[in-house]
Amino acid sequence: MKARVHITLKNGVLDPQGKAVENALHGLGFGGVSDVRQGKFIEMKLKAGDAAAAKKEVEEMCRSLLANTVIENYAVEVID
Amino acid sequence: MKARVHITLKNGVLDPQGKAVENALHGLGFGGVSDVRQGKFIEMKLKAGDAAAAKKEVEEMCRSLLANTVIENYAVEVID
Numbered sequence: 001m002k003a004r005v006h007i008t009l010k011n012g013v014l015d016p017q018g019k020a021v022e023n024a025l026h027g028l029g030f031g032g033v034s035d036v037r038q039g040k041f042i043e044m045k046l047k048a049g050d051a052a053a054a055k056k057e058v059e060e061m062c063r064s065l066l067a068n069t070v071i072e073n074y075a076v077e078v079i080d
Numbered sequence: 081m082k083a084r085v086h087i088t089l090k091n092g093v094l095d096p097q098g099k100a101v102e103n104a105l106h107g108l109g110f111g112g113v114s115d116v117r118q119g120k121f122i123e124m125k126l127k128a129g130d131a132a133a134a135k136k137e138v139e140e141m142c143r144s145l146l147a148n149t150v151i152e153n154y155a156v157e158v159i160d
Contacts, residue, residue, distance in 0.1 A: 006121055021122065021146070030141055032127035041086055041121040042101065047112035061110055066101070 001046045003058045004077045005066060008039035013071045042066060051078045081126045083138045084157045085146060088119035093151045122146060131158045 009015050015037050022036035048054035055078045062074040089095050095117050102116035128134035135158045142154040 008121070008123070018122070022124075024145055025141055028141075028144055030137065032137075033124050033141075034127075035123075035125040037123045039121040039123070041088070041119040042098070043088070043115075043117045043119070044102075044113050045115040047114075057110065057112075061105055061108075061113075064108055065104055 001048050001051065001054050002079045003044050003046055003054060004079065005042040005044075005058060005062060006039060006075045006077075007042070007062070007067045008073050008075075009037060010071055010073055039072075040066075046078075054078045081128050081131070081134050082159045083124050083126055083134060084159065085122040085124075085138060085142060086119060086155045086157075087122070087142070087147045088153050088155075089117060090151055090153055119152075120146075126158075134158045 018036040018038040021038060022033060025033045025036070046054050046057065048057060055076055058076045058078070062076065063069060067074040098116040098118045101118060102113060105113045105116070126134050126137065128137060135156055138156045138158070139154070142156065143149060147154040
Protein backbone atom coordinates (compact mmCIF):
# COMPACT_ATOMS: atom_id res chain seq x y z
CA MET A 1 0.00 0.00 0.00
CA LYS A 2 1.30 3.45 -0.91
CA ALA A 3 0.67 6.77 0.79
CA ARG A 4 1.28 10.33 -0.33
CA VAL A 5 1.50 13.15 2.18
CA HIS A 6 1.34 16.87 1.46
CA ILE A 7 2.66 19.14 4.17
CA THR A 8 1.92 22.81 3.66
CA LEU A 9 2.32 25.93 5.76
CA LYS A 10 -0.88 27.19 7.33
CA ASN A 11 -2.43 30.35 5.93
CA GLY A 12 -0.93 33.40 7.55
CA VAL A 13 2.40 31.74 8.28
CA LEU A 14 5.19 33.54 6.45
CA ASP A 15 6.94 31.46 3.79
CA PRO A 16 10.37 32.98 3.10
CA GLN A 17 11.34 30.05 0.88
CA GLY A 18 8.26 30.54 -1.29
CA LYS A 19 8.93 34.27 -1.38
CA ALA A 20 12.52 33.66 -2.54
CA VAL A 21 11.25 31.38 -5.32
CA GLU A 22 8.70 34.03 -6.33
CA ASN A 23 11.37 36.73 -6.51
CA ALA A 24 13.64 34.47 -8.56
CA LEU A 25 10.77 33.73 -10.97
CA HIS A 26 10.09 37.45 -11.36
CA GLY A 27 13.78 37.96 -12.08
CA LEU A 28 13.62 35.32 -14.81
CA GLY A 29 10.76 37.15 -16.50
CA PHE A 30 7.77 35.23 -15.14
CA GLY A 31 6.02 38.38 -13.99
CA GLY A 32 2.52 36.93 -13.66
CA VAL A 33 3.40 34.69 -10.72
CA SER A 34 2.26 35.48 -7.20
CA ASP A 35 1.52 33.79 -3.87
CA VAL A 36 4.18 31.12 -4.25
CA ARG A 37 4.09 28.71 -1.31
CA GLN A 38 6.47 25.82 -0.89
CA GLY A 39 5.61 22.67 0.98
CA LYS A 40 6.82 19.11 1.34
CA PHE A 41 5.64 16.02 -0.45
CA ILE A 42 6.38 12.60 1.01
CA GLU A 43 5.70 9.22 -0.57
CA MET A 44 6.02 5.93 1.30
CA LYS A 45 5.13 2.27 1.19
CA LEU A 46 3.21 0.72 4.05
CA LYS A 47 2.40 -2.74 5.33
CA ALA A 48 -1.20 -2.20 6.38
CA GLY A 49 -4.32 -4.36 6.22
CA ASP A 50 -6.64 -1.84 4.61
CA ALA A 51 -6.72 1.73 3.37
CA ALA A 52 -8.50 3.10 6.46
CA ALA A 53 -5.89 1.63 8.82
CA ALA A 54 -3.08 2.90 6.57
CA LYS A 55 -4.52 6.42 6.54
CA LYS A 56 -4.86 6.43 10.32
CA GLU A 57 -1.24 5.27 10.72
CA VAL A 58 0.12 7.92 8.34
CA GLU A 59 -1.89 10.65 10.10
CA GLU A 60 -0.30 9.52 13.35
CA MET A 61 3.14 9.79 11.66
CA CYS A 62 2.29 13.34 10.56
CA ARG A 63 1.33 14.37 14.07
CA SER A 64 4.36 12.77 15.71
CA LEU A 65 7.12 13.50 13.19
CA LEU A 66 6.40 14.67 9.66
CA ALA A 67 4.50 17.92 10.26
CA ASN A 68 4.85 20.69 12.79
CA THR A 69 1.15 21.08 13.48
CA VAL A 70 1.62 24.51 15.04
CA ILE A 71 2.44 26.01 11.65
CA GLU A 72 1.76 23.24 9.12
CA ASN A 73 -1.22 21.38 7.71
CA TYR A 74 -1.01 17.85 6.41
CA ALA A 75 -3.11 15.90 3.92
CA VAL A 76 -2.85 12.13 3.56
CA GLU A 77 -3.83 10.14 0.49
CA VAL A 78 -3.67 6.34 0.40
CA ILE A 79 -3.34 4.66 -3.00
CA ASP A 80 -4.14 0.98 -3.78
CA MET B 81 -5.48 30.64 -12.05
CA LYS B 82 -3.67 28.32 -9.62
CA ALA B 83 -0.95 25.79 -10.29
CA ARG B 84 0.43 22.97 -8.18
CA VAL B 85 3.85 21.50 -8.90
CA HIS B 86 5.27 18.25 -7.55
CA ILE B 87 9.03 17.87 -7.77
CA THR B 88 10.31 14.40 -6.99
CA LEU B 89 13.67 12.69 -7.23
CA LYS B 90 14.02 10.37 -10.19
CA ASN B 91 14.04 6.64 -9.56
CA GLY B 92 17.52 5.43 -8.72
CA VAL B 93 18.63 8.76 -7.26
CA LEU B 94 19.55 8.34 -3.61
CA ASP B 95 17.30 10.24 -1.18
CA PRO B 96 19.16 10.68 2.12
CA GLN B 97 16.44 12.98 3.48
CA GLY B 98 13.77 10.33 2.81
CA LYS B 99 16.03 7.68 4.35
CA ALA B 100 16.46 9.81 7.49
CA VAL B 101 12.68 10.20 7.78
CA GLU B 102 12.26 6.45 7.31
CA ASN B 103 14.78 5.66 10.05
CA ALA B 104 13.11 8.16 12.40
CA LEU B 105 9.70 6.58 11.71
CA HIS B 106 11.13 3.12 12.48
CA GLY B 107 12.54 4.51 15.71
CA LEU B 108 9.09 5.80 16.65
CA GLY B 109 7.59 2.33 16.20
CA PHE B 110 6.20 2.65 12.67
CA GLY B 111 7.94 -0.53 11.51
CA GLY B 112 5.83 -1.17 8.41
CA VAL B 113 7.10 1.88 6.54
CA SER B 114 9.53 1.57 3.65
CA ASP B 115 10.67 3.42 0.51
CA VAL B 116 10.14 6.89 1.97
CA ARG B 117 10.90 9.54 -0.66
CA GLN B 118 10.71 13.24 0.01
CA GLY B 119 9.97 15.80 -2.65
CA LYS B 120 8.85 19.38 -2.97
CA PHE B 121 5.38 20.75 -3.47
CA ILE B 122 4.90 24.26 -4.81
CA GLU B 123 1.65 26.19 -5.15
CA MET B 124 1.36 29.48 -7.03
CA LYS B 125 -1.10 31.90 -8.57
CA LEU B 126 -0.77 32.87 -12.20
CA LYS B 127 -2.07 35.53 -14.54
CA ALA B 128 -2.62 33.44 -17.65
CA GLY B 129 -5.26 33.43 -20.34
CA ASP B 130 -6.11 29.76 -20.28
CA ALA B 131 -5.12 26.51 -18.59
CA ALA B 132 -2.98 25.29 -21.49
CA ALA B 133 -0.91 28.50 -21.55
CA ALA B 134 -0.58 28.39 -17.75
CA LYS B 135 0.65 24.80 -17.81
CA LYS B 136 3.21 25.60 -20.49
CA GLU B 137 4.49 28.58 -18.48
CA VAL B 138 4.81 26.58 -15.27
CA GLU B 139 6.64 23.78 -17.10
CA GLU B 140 9.07 26.40 -18.38
CA MET B 141 9.56 27.60 -14.76
CA CYS B 142 10.29 24.01 -13.71
CA ARG B 143 12.92 23.60 -16.39
CA SER B 144 14.59 26.95 -15.72
CA LEU B 145 14.42 27.18 -11.92
CA LEU B 146 12.21 24.93 -9.84
CA ALA B 147 13.54 21.48 -10.72
CA ASN B 148 17.00 20.10 -11.37
CA THR B 149 16.03 17.97 -14.36
CA VAL B 150 19.21 15.91 -14.12
CA ILE B 151 17.96 14.25 -10.94
CA GLU B 152 14.36 15.43 -10.51
CA ASN B 153 11.03 14.94 -12.24
CA TYR B 154 8.28 17.52 -12.18
CA ALA B 155 4.52 17.29 -12.58
CA VAL B 156 2.35 20.36 -13.16
CA GLU B 157 -1.36 20.59 -12.41
CA VAL B 158 -3.40 23.69 -13.25
CA ILE B 159 -6.58 24.30 -11.26
CA ASP B 160 -9.48 26.57 -12.32
